[in-house]
Amino acid sequence: MLNWLDERLELKKFKEKFLSKTFPTHPSFLIGEIALFSFITLVITGIFLGLLYEPSTKMVSLFGAMVPAAYASVVRIDLLPMGMLIRRIHHWSAMIMIAAILAHLMRVYFTGAYRKPREINWFIGLGLFGISLFAAFTGYLLPYSNFSVTATSIGYYIAKSVPWIGNWISTLLFAGDFPSTATVPRFFFLHVMFIPLVLASLIGLHMVILVKQKHTEPAGNLKKKESQNGKRLIGIPIWPEQAVISTAFYFFLLFLVILIATYIPLNPIETYGPPASGTPVMRPDWYFLIVYGFLKLIPGDLSFSILGGKITPETIGGVLFPSFLILVFALIPLLDRSKEPQNYIVNPLHRPFMTSFGITGGVFLSMLVVSGYIDVLKIAPRTMLVYVILASAAAWVVSYTLLRFYNRDKDGGKHV
Amino acid sequence: MVNEPGKTMNKDNESGITRRKFILSAIIVAILGSFASLLSLLKVLAPAKKGGGYVSTISPGDTLVYASGSNIGATLRASSMNPGDAVLVYPKGKSSNPANLVQLIRLQESSFKAPTDVKLTDKGFVAYSAICTHLGCTVSWVKNEKSPDASYTECFCHNSIFNPSRGDKVEGGPAPIPLAQIGVKVSSDDSLVFTSNFNGKIGPQV
Structure with missing residues (x-):
């Protein structure tokens, strides 16, 4: 059988060329795989859900009450054997996928793996992060509960608040005004076809470039290789070692996700009910808390116009601030001006500036997540803004001082 | 008029356009043109606004x-x-x-x-x-x-x-x-x- 295939497809050549690519053995290199595996789980559970979901807002009868058809179909999915579990696995996998992307991004940042020649993959990775968030946003609307409609409505007005072209962007994205009957079918198509295709293509590109460029590797490997006059990368090959590890790892992750999904519900559709006139007390999923928290901090009187474009608190919190974050992330590899290809991991402790910058950014964004809870913590927005700035400044001073001290100590050792 | 192949490639051609240049610009124009014409789809995908925004229809006397x-x-x-x-x-x-x-x-x-x-x-x-x-x-x-x-x-x-x-x-x-x-x-x-x-x-x- 294998021979038959090999004669036709030249499997042996493929194995030599591709399957012998070496993987580093450090566990931090598995974080990206968590994101990839979550995506696979999302696709599999998404197929199940997509077969049963009805993308329509026309009113139908459900147990005697008139509710939108989309809402009714999700309630029916919940009532199927394992239906609710599949929905929760889907939702939890999305939360985990975005967390894994962020953790993977942090690993790449702190070890300097984004430097030449890997800038392209850094940009693709950022794109994957942004598109995953967009996938999550379009998924919010589909159950068409009161939560869905409120959350999407907020997104609609943020899109509308883009200066100059806001109206055009919002009608393009939401197929007209929101709420209207056209938005659900459009979001359904974006969520189940368009975005997954873009994600899958970009993931493919991300991995092809990875195979071509190979992983970064620990600096210690340099000496090892010199002494052995050895290969480019020390590690284990894709086939069979890494394949076995990855498969086992996937099923372990699947086990964890199913375990979490079994016991911890996420925004059950019945809690919020079908769209109604009141807005419930609600918070978005964790990855939107950064923007959500920032929106809460902006004072309402901060609006002005330039050249006919209106800048409102929504524009600042929902458009300018996220764009600024993306810009900072995109500029990171351009700041590094090394001419030679950098194929070895840098120890984060040896890069005081970049590491403290990363830590400060992390503290800043985490404090914005905390800002999402000022109503629970009973902190005034202005006070919270001061806390955010103080915490970020403290993070910078402490981490930078400590790292400088750590490195000076090392240099001092040499001189003495 | 049919050009002989050798003559069209001649750089001393009066117009100064070689066959290679002509085909290259034709391809570029074709690609740009087809993408530009696709832009009209954006108009279709964003339906015309009906009123838009919040417009109240309350009139005095409503209960x-x-x-x-x-x-x-x-x-x-x-x-x-x-x-x-x-x-x-x-x-x-x-x-x-x-x-x-x-x-x-x-x-x-x-x-x-x-x-x-x-x-x-x-x-x-x-x-x-x-x-x-x-x-x-x-x-x-x-x-x-x-x-x-x-x-x-x-x-x-x-x-x-x-x-x-x-x-x-x-x-x-x-x-x-x-x-x-x-x-x-x-x-x-x-x-x-x-x-x-x-x-x-x-x-x-x-």
């Missing part, structure tokens, strides 16, 4: 009915509300337009201060648009049981706070402008009717 809760759609009775209470209401028969959603509040008659339009209030009843001016969520009522006049309106989406005894002016959070006030009065049969239109902009100010 107030409950917009939420168990007696949704029923006529509101003035005697059912005490100072410190608030409900979401619609004008009767016009509940399909979210711009018509109003928060009716009852406070002590003496508690209103500028910029509240006292002419638009009656027997302590005051009504404001219930659509937050920040991002369009419906506002909620935070009741203070001990001193009803210290109750206030809050949007639970991003915690904008409005002061109902001061014309719903923004006391905190990201909302850019107050919620617009609308006139109400208690009629002889204990129901309430609208007496005016909104005195300002309603809906998200984007």
